[in-house]
Amino acid sequence: HFGFQDGLSESEKTERVAGVFHSVAESYDRMNDLMSFGWHRVWKDHFVSSLNPGFSASIPPKPQRILDVAGGTGDIAFRMLHHAHVLNRNPDVRVTISDINPSMLAVGKQRASQALPASQQAALSFLVADATSFDPVAVPDNSVDLYTVAFGIRNFSNIPAALREAYRVLKPGGVFACLEFSKVSNPLFDAVYKRWSFSAIPLIGHLVAGDRDSYQYLVESIERFPSQTQFRQMIEDAGFLVGGQGWEDLTGGVAAIHKGVKP
Numbered sequence: 001h002f003g004f005q006d007g008l009s010e011s012e013k014t015e016r017v018a019g020v021f022h023s024v025a026e027s028y029d030r031m032n033d034l035m036s037f038g039w040h041r042v043w044k045d046h047f048v049s050s051l052n053p054g055f056s057a058s059i060p061p062k063p064q065r066i067l068d069v070a071g072g073t074g075d076i077a078f079r080m081l082h083h084a085h086v087l088n089r090n091p092d093v094r095v096t097i098s099d100i101n102p103s104m105l106a107v108g109k110q111r112a113s114q115a116l117p118a119s120q121q122a123a124l125s126f127l128v129a130d131a132t133s134f135d136p137v138a139v140p141d142n143s144v145d146l147y148t149v150a151f152g153i154r155n156f157s158n159i160p161a162a163l164r165e166a167y168r169v170l171k172p173g174g175v176f177a178c179l180e181f182s183k184v185s186n187p188l189f190d191a192v193y194k195r196w197s198f199s200a201i202p203l204i205g206h207l208v209a210g211d212r213d214s215y216q217y218l219v220e221s222i223e224r225f226p227s228q229t230q231f232r233q234m235i236e237d238a239g240f241l242v243g244g245q246g247w248e249d250l251t252g253g254v255a256a257i258h259k260g261v262k263p
């Protein structure tokens with residue numbers, strides 16, 4: 001059995017991933033709900049509220065610049081804007097959704113224009129970019145307060161390079177936060193979960209999106225992604241300070257949140 005990306009160069013991998021997300025862009029949001037039984041919404045809500053975007057003890061509240069990397073169709077960015085502008089009443093929070101794939105961003109733009117109030121739309125921008133090498137003019141050194149990446153980093157052809165870029169663009173004191181599929185700790189639950197993901201997800205992909213291969217790739221990429229401890233080490237290797245255990249497991253480790261602070 002050959003993996004989807006075995007024996008490919010970095011640029012071939014990037015191209016292959018671009019192809020996957022180009023073909024899933026239209027069905028992406030519906031598929032997320034089906035494949036995770038809606039859990040991805042709970043994880044995303046928790047991820048965003050744990051970061052408490054827009055919170056500021058000073059009056060007027062401090063401005064905040066958020067970069068949502070691999071932001072796709074906007075799930076994280078929209079929640080960030082709502083949390084910052086509505087819950088924390090801080091209108092001075094701007095979010096950039098960056099993604100390598102213009103098709104995913106196009107769906108995000110359309111959703112934003114339908115779902116967000118004008119003030120939030122005005123605080124949102126879109127950037128087509130590879131997370132492993134941002135244009136330093138588009139995203140300068142020390143310019144970002146909060147860097148988020150949700151279900152994106154495992155697709156990157158060079159994860160250490162992406163972490164170095166995160167470090168470069170964040171301000172000192174800025175936060176790197178990642179929500180990603182991870183390793184399930186309970187062996188029984190893991191067996192059930194693996195069975196589900198390896199058989200049902202490609203099948204649902206085939207039936208609902210007419211695209212078995214792309215969803216097969218998604219499952220394989222989850223399997224290949226490092227464990228919680230290994231990923232924590234990679235974040236530290238990039239120069240970030242990691243507090244406590246360094247991550248939080250969600251739903252028994254199906255997903256995990258990792259955070260790091262740029263010193």
Ligand code: SAM
Nearest residue numbers: 021070071072099100101104130131150152155
């Ligand atoms: N963050 C969104 C969410 O949680 O719904 C989208 C996640 S989607 C599973 C993964 C995204 O990563 C896709 O939109 C894909 O285009 C993007 N992606 C893959 N490789 C990338 C790269 N090298 N740089 C930036 N984005 C990338």
